Amino acid sequence: MSASTSFADSIVTPAGIDSLGCLADSLHKSHELRRPDLAFYRKRVDQEQVSQVRTDASDRGFLVGVSMSPQHRRSIFRGRQGSHHDFNRGGIYIRDFSEDYRADIHGAFDFLLVELPRAFFEQSGQDRRGRIPGLKTVTGLYDPVLEHLAHALAPALARPDEASMLFVDQIGVAIGTHVMQRYGGARAPRGARGGLSRLHEERAKQMLMEKVKGNVSIPEIARECNMSASYFLRAFKESTGQTPHQWLMAQRVQRAREFLRDTELPLAEVAIACNFYDQSHFSRVFSQVVGTSPGNWRRHSRG
Incomplete structure (x- = not known):
């Protein structure tokens, strides 16, 4: 993934600690995908051990975590007081980066996480006076919407070079909007009557x-x-x-049809000419949009 400047690029952490406060050496999977307005993470530990997470208070906004695996326990400490929470698959937590955070995670775990910076709330126009709406502190609550969105997002974190960033952005905006409405008391915006000008x-x-x-x-x-x-x-x-991602894929498929009908270019070259990542990506998207493979469509288009 190419480097890009974002709100998370300036995060400084102690040696051996990642940007979310995890001990880097203890993680068996650690993926990060940073966009200009959001950051996405996948953190996994496979061994039955106690993993510690700790971050100092900052102005980074909020962190939303979705458990991708069943049955683990998290102990969260505030001063000397601790609370214990059980997570199952689809269990979520929301924490405010403006507060010190310390937790022990007991057993194997797998989380997909989304960092929502303060700018995300300001740009959403939920507070006309520029204040950030507070989010409820949620720990271990099952949320089927966030579970579904997390699983849709997971392949992009595993293979960011093959992922459509438009699709990633759409999922990220959907997660942020859902969180603000369900856990922040934000009003659902009115429908976009008449669409865009x-x-x-x-x-x-x-x-x-x-x-x-x-x-x-x-x-x-x-x-x-x-x-x-x-x-x-x-x-x-x-x-x-259509969504922006769907619309763009449809435009590329239409251009590919012209190449398939009017030229003898191999499928791999058509894929490159139409800005698909490779022939496999081209064939997959073409088949989804058209209902048949590029090779079959070329043969039938010529009688």
Whole structure:
């Protein structure tokens, strides 16, 4: 994954401790994917041991964790007082980075985590006076929505070079919006009646097409249209019937059809020409959109 400047790049941690306060040597899996407005993590320990997590208070915002594995216990300490919490698959926690945090995790665990910085709440327009809405402190509560979104996001963290960052952004915005509404008391925004204006729709599509391999963020396009990321996603789908990721893939498939019909280029070269990651990615997306493989479509298109 190419390096990029983001809100999390300036985080400084002691040697041997990662940005979430985990002992790096104890982790059997540690993935990080940083976007301009959000950061995503996957942390896993396979051995039955006690893992310690500790972070000092900071202004990083909030951390949302979703358990991807069943049955482990977390002991959280505030001063000398400790509380014990059991997690099953789909159990979540939300913690505020503005508070010191110390916890012992008993046994193997696997978490997908999303860091929501303060800027995310400000850009969402939930507080017109610029204040960050507080989130409930949640530990071990089952949340089926976040469980589903975490599993949809997991492959992108494992293979970021093959992932669509547009898709990652869409999932991230969905997670942040759900958390704000369910655990922060934010009001659900009104529907995007009428969708985007013609000018905003044209500008959004232009930005999507100009960026190679979808290397543009949803918040970046939303800011260009002077709206929050969550509102932009709803308005774009209202206007086009598709999410930005779906729309961009459809444009690439349409271009690929022209190459398949009008040229003799091998499938691998068509994939490159149409900004797919490789032939496998091209074949998978083409089959999902069209209902048949590129090779079959080429043969039938020529009679």
